[in-house]
Amino acid sequence: MPRTFVHLHAWRLRGLIRATAWAAVCMLSAGAPASRAELGTQTARPQVLVLMSYHPGHSWEDRILAGLNEWGGKGMAKPVFHTEWMDTKRYPGTEQRQHLARYLTDKYAHQRFDLIATVDDNALEFVARQSALFDGTPVVFSGINGDPAQIVGERPKVTGILERFDLTRTLRIALSLHPGTRRLIFITPQDETGIELRNGVDTTLALLPPGPQAEHWIAPDLSRIGERLQHQHRDTLIFVLGSIPALAGQPPLEPEEVTAFVHERTQLPVYSDLDTSVGHGSVGGYMNSGLETGRLQASMAQQILAGRAPSQIPYVRETPLALLFDYQELQRLGVNTRHLPEGSALLNEPVSIFDSEYRQPLIGFSLVMALLLASAAILVIRSRVLAERQRALHYQATHDDLTGLPNRHGLPPLLLQGDRNAAGDQEHVALVMLGLNRFKLINDTYGHAFGDAIVAAMAERLRHWRTEREALVRFGGDSFVIVSHFRGEPALEHLRTRCEALFSQPFIINGQRIPVTAAFGMSSAPLSALDPERLLREAETAMYEAKRNRSTQVVAFDCRIHVRTTRQFQIEASLPDAIANGEIEVYFQPIMDTVRDCIAGFEALARWQHSELGAIPPPEFIRVATESGHIGALTQCVLRKACAAFLPHLSSPAQPYLAVNVSVSDIYSGEFPVQLAKTLASLDMPANRLVLEVTEDMLLGDEQLAAQTLAQLRSQGVRIAIDDFGTGYSSMSYLSHYQVHIIKIDRSFVRNLATSAQDQKIVRAIISMAADLDLSVITEGVETQEQSTLLRSMGCVLQQGYVFSRPQPARQWAGVTGLPATAE
Structure with a gap:
């Protein structure tokens, strides 16, 4: 049976050379100024914008880009690619995406494109939404999951290639190679792509005759499935589809990395959908080929540039495939290659002189001893070259290109260094994970090249810092890992002290002094009982605890951190449903007018009674909402409920107002004023009866955006109050710049007001300043009648605190219409 045999090392090397050359061409074309002759050539050649959804080094997109760059058009000049x-x-x-839109607008302000080539869903969706930037330009896409019409909408001049895995044929091949299969497990991500993948699997299984039992594993992250994989029966096949994060909150791993993760934790056959996963643990089959997809996309682009309308080129709904298998996996599973379909390509097959390709030359020259010796010498040399290539590929796979340090794949051997038998209970291993603080801000401010320079400088500082018993790993991005073998608690304490001194001196990058800090997390264990995964997980958890607390000291993992992390995860998982199901309640606390002896307003406060955790303090679930990206939905929920509960008070003779807290995310979202206007209109809530409370520190970011948002809110009639005044970065300038209406003196100045002359001076100064600026003043945290009387004598009429009333459910205030509140 004729087959194509491909050696893995040569295949990888050609792909690496092609990708490196293409990246070099892109960098040179983007960075070097063009000569007049080059400008003239570019003007004559078509101009094509290639928009990739992900990043350089993403294997699927890099292979599509390589296929697109081959071009191969006969009689047609290769266009100028802008990638x-x-x-x-x-x-x-x-x-x-907003940054990207501004970047492309500035960069290509005077550039006209003849065609746009997009790769994967995000790029096509971006182009479809940027009508002003790309209006009228033909688009040819690739790698789209699902129905492209849902992304494109009514936009004309679009065609392309859908990404679909031929599960039917691959499943039939897998069942024929493993005849004893009784169970199928499909591992898919917990996102929209995962839903489409599972729908495709179910559709395929429904069309096939009854067979093995199928089971879906929906994985939010890979840490959920590692242990389960080790307990599956050997009559099971595993299919790994899509990109899945290694841990919650991290970006998804590449498909081949997900396949490798699963393969490392099970002896069962593993199948996937992309050709890049073969060689990383996947057995093989009919695989989606990024290289062939890029070539097909180039062919469709050539037709459009030649004058053919995109509407006349139908969507390609069958992704170009490669019939590919991993020889080593087939050998491990005991599968004979003669059972493979005709035309199969093999990776990792060792070169053999007994193949038909070599048999006749070997027989022909076997009579000549000298030529036999020469052939033997050639084989020896070749094996050495291949071994050298293997070592080079292994080094590349286990080391970081930027710093030269081992990467995360090279971490396990470093942890296991040392003699476990001789170590006993004295030899311990400490793993310290450090993550640079505000690294994204550095990248956004100075650019990624500057960020890379800081990472490289950090690696160099660590090299000079470490001792002989310590090893370094660049774990990824701005994260490093320090592995230290030590004996005794004093050595561990010395390691902590050295870590905390690492950033005592700033970095000098391109002549600039850049102060950098980091969060440290530590975990340790005896070498004789070492669990690398647990040690790494604990150190990473401790590091994020340090980041959360803004600590520059080394945080050692303990059970309390685990309990807090578990609780935060439970709160984060329950919060979206709690918002959607109305579990977040609104309480009102009155703001008293001590002169008129009536309620001047109510502050709306969020409360959450969790079914398992009980009452969760507002600062805790608000912090979780901010970190998880749900703060906008929480604000809208509280705002709508508070306004609805406040409606009975609109007719009160005292004309009370409603105060609602908003977050920094709301102010900087840009969409908040529009959403607020819709909410007020739908409830018939007058804008002039609403006060939005913001904190001082949220006004210290993007001043222009904050001022613009607050101006929009004021134009609607909404008033602005500064909450917790005096605890943040108090500044007279922003009171004028942002044109606020109310300042709320923080409770910390009221707590000791009756006995502290200093606090009395501060409160009098704030009240006097507010009067000069025509601002209203509210004092928070008034708990005694003595405090209330003293504040009133200072001129603070509006007061809020337990002396008047604790926060109560909003419905309990429905019958109160501006009358004096009853103190509890």
Whole structure:
């Protein structure tokens, strides 16, 4: 049976050379100024914008780009490619897309494109939404999951290639190679792509005759499935589809990395959908080929540039495939290669002189001893070359290109260094994970090249810092790992002290002094009972605890951190449903007018009674909402409920107002004023009866955006109050710049007001300043009648605190219409 045999090392090397050359061409074309002759050539050649959804080094997109760059058009000049990466895996939010839109607008202000080639869903969606930037330009896409019409909408001049895995044929091959299969496990991500993958699997299984039992494993992250994989029966096949994060909150791993993760934890056959996963643990089958997809996309682009309308080129709904298998996996599983379909390509097959390709030459020259010796010498040399290539590939796979340090794949051997038998209970291993603080801000401010320079400088400082018993790893991005073998608690304490002194001196980058800090997390264990995964997980958890507390000291992992992390995860998992199901309640606390002896307003406060955790303090679930990206939905929920509960008070003779807290995310979202106007209109809530409370520190970011947002809110009639005044970065300038209406003196100045002359002076100064600026003043945290009387004598009429009333459910205030509140 004729087959194509491909050696893995040569195949990888050719792909590496091609990708490196293409990246070099892109960098040179983007960075070097063009001569007049080159400008003339570019003007004559078609101009094509290639928009990639992810980042350089993403294997699927790199192979599509390589196929597109081959071009291969007969009689047609190769266009000038302008390649841009959206980087949406590491930065999935809308802010990244907004930055990209501004960047492309500035960069290509005077550039006209003849065609746009997009790769994967995010790039096509971006082009479809940027009508002003790309209006009228033909688009040819590739790598789209699902129905492209849902992304494109009514936009004309679009065609392309859908990404679909031929599960039917691969499943039939797998069942024929493993006849004893009784169970199928499909591991898919917990996102929209995962839903489409599972729908495709179910559709395929429904069309096939009854067979093995199928089971879906929906994985939010890979840490959920590692242990389960080790307990599966050997009559099971595993299919790994899509990109899945290693840990919650991290970007998804590449498909081949997900396949490798699963393969490392099970002896069962593993199948996937991309050709890049073969050689990383996947057995093989009919695999989606990024290289062939790029070539097909280039062919469709040539037709459009030749004058054919995109509407006349139908969507390609069958992704170009490669019939590919891993020889080593087939050998491990005991599968004979003669059972493979005709035309199969093999990776990792060792070169053999007994193949038909070598048999006749060997027989022909076997009579000549000298030629036999020469052939033997050639084989020896070749094996050495291959071994050298293997070592080079292994080094590349286990080391970081930027710093030269081992990467995360090279970490396990470093942890296991040392003699376990001789170590006993004295030899311990400490793993310290450090993550640079505000590294994203550095990248956004100075650029990624500057960020890379800081990472490289950090690696160099660590090299000079470490001792002989310590090893270093660049774990990824701005994270490093220090592995230290030690004996005794004094050695561990010395390690802590040295770590905390690492950033005592700033970095000098391109002549600039850059102060950098980091969060440290530590975990340790005896070498004789070492669990590398647990040690790494604990150190990373401790590092994020340090980041959360803004600590520059080394945080050692303990059970309390685990309990807090577990609790935070439970709160974060329950919060979206709690918001959607109305579990977040609104309480009102009155703000008293001590002169008129009536309620001047109510502050709306969020409360959450969790079914398992009980009452969760507002600062805790608000912090979780902010970190998880749910703060906007929480604000809208509280705002709508508070306004609805406040409606009975609109007719009160005292004309009370409603105060609602908003977060920094709301102010900087840009969409908040529009959403607020819709909410007020739908409830018939007058804008002039609403006060939005913001904190001082949220006004210290993007001043222009904050001022613009607050101006929009004021134009609607909404008033602005500064909450917790005096505890943040108090400044007279922003009171004028942002034109606020009310300042709320923080409770910390009221707590000791009756006995502290200093606090009395501060409160009098704030009240006097507010009067000069025509600002209203509210004092928070009034708990005694003595405090209330003293504040009133100072001129503070509006007061809020337990002396008047604790926060109560909003419905309990429905019958109160501006009358004096009853103190509890």
